[in-house]
Amino acid sequence: MIPRKVIIRGAGDLATGVAHRLWNSGFSVVMLELPDPLVVRRTVSFASAVYENSITVESVTAKLCPQADQIDQYFDQNIIPVMVDPDGSILLKEKPPVLIDAVMSKNNTLTRIDQAELVIGLGPGFKVGKDVHAIVETERGHNLGKVIYSGQAAPNTGKPGVIGGYSSERLLRAPHSGCFEPKKNIGDIVIAGDTVALVGSTEIKTAIDGMVRGMLHPKIKVEGGTKVGDIDPRGNKIDCHLISDKARAVGGGVLEAILHRYFK
Numbered sequence: 001m002i003p004r005k006v007i008i009r010g011a012g013d014l015a016t017g018v019a020h021r022l023w024n025s026g027f028s029v030v031m032l033e034l035p036d037p038l039v040v041r042r043t044v045s046f047a048s049a050v051y052e053n054s055i056t057v058e059s060v061t062a063k064l065c066p067q068a069d070q071i072d073q074y075f076d077q078n079i080i081p082v083m084v085d086p087d088g089s090i091l092l093k094e095k096p097p098v099l100i101d102a103v104m105s106k107n108n109t110l111t112r113i114d115q116a117e118l119v120i121g122l123g124p125g126f127k128v129g130k131d132v133h134a135i136v137e138t139e140r141g142h143n144l145g146k147v148i149y150s151g152q153a154a155p156n157t158g159k160p161g162v163i164g165g166y167s168s169e170r171l172l173r174a175p176h177s178g179c180f181e182p183k184k185n186i187g188d189i190v191i192a193g194d195t196v197a198l199v200g201s202t203e204i205k206t207a208i209d210g211m212v213r214g215m216l217h218p219k220i221k222v223e224g225g226t227k228v229g230d231i232d233p234r235g236n237k238i239d240c241h242l243i244s245d246k247a248r249a250v251g252g253g254v255l256e257a258i259l260h261r262y263f264k
Helices: 013-024 046-052 068-076 245-263
Strands: 005-009 028-033 054-057 060-064 080-084 098-101 118-122 134-136 171-173 178-182 195-199 202-205 210-215 227-232
Touching (some): 013 028, 013 046, 013 060, 013 245, 046 060, 068 080, 195 227
Parallel strands (some): 005 028, 005 098, 060 080
Antiparallel strands (some): 054 060
């Protein structure tokens, strides 16, 4: 029998794509986040519930859940609970059926294969049989969303995927440590050279034309080099309120991995 409860560590845009797919497939999903998540694609990330109390992404609502004993109440209201419990110290005391590591840190520091009946990792940083039971590939290309049952995912290249002919140029990074303040909103159209945010008094300018697809929450303290925003060169051709094709593919891979474990 397939268990319904799934715990997802992380609630960024990829994790949200996974949660959305599983929720609509009948699973009861709980998401774990940091107290101050560095979430860029805020309009499609259930992590935004930490700042805004609740968020709806494509008709599915997630809400900040302060206590573990309220989780079932959230399920009864058809709401995904998001808890501030990044290391799982609250919810992983009792071994859950399914645990998904969607932190996307590139290096596994928290997840162990014995923490759940089925442990799934997203992307690089995990080894099947040592850290997790299965991995879902997150690198764009032919194998995106593929479930890996032996070995590891493709290594981290350090470069974002190419969209509209641009890779690293799409990203906005903090020039130094300080308080982040956006000057453009997600969904705004910008041209190269526009000031889109500040860190302290230092301006961050976009290198390309496009749509602001992501931006950190205002007033967050960031370190130098932190990803603070994302410009999509496709402009109005994309919708910044919809789950990405990448997140949907990864969500499908996770669903396959769960069915494979309980149907084989």
